[in-house]
Amino acid sequence: MKSLQPFTKQVIRIIQNIPPGKVMTYGQIARLAGSPRSARQVVRILHSMSEKHNLPWHRVVNSKGEIGIKEEEFFLVQIMSLESEGVEFSKNNKIDLELYQFTPFYN
DNA sequence: ACCCTGACCGCGT
């Protein structure tokens, strides 16, 4: 993973460092990686590079604490993965970010 | 009209 762009490398590193039982948001990761408006790029990286770089993709949610993924199969996998780490969901499948958001430095 | 968010999608390597 040497020839990757700096932003891409940062995003991968940040995601790899999210501890179990914690989550980060797309925008938060983009900000930390140095490109505040590039949440969409984070989505892209998550979507296409999770397996190769062994990313805990299930620990990334949207800014409201919801699962961003639409496909039912992976949607359920994500919820189950997080629940197995102790993350609790409300009945409308939402996470309390105050409780579970991981903030490495500060935003 | 402005600010924030986003599991995109088509192309080049």
Next chain:
DNA sequence: AACGCGGCCAGGG
């Protein structure tokens, strides 16, 4: 054929 890049910009509040 597969993989990484774009670092914007469309859509909603």
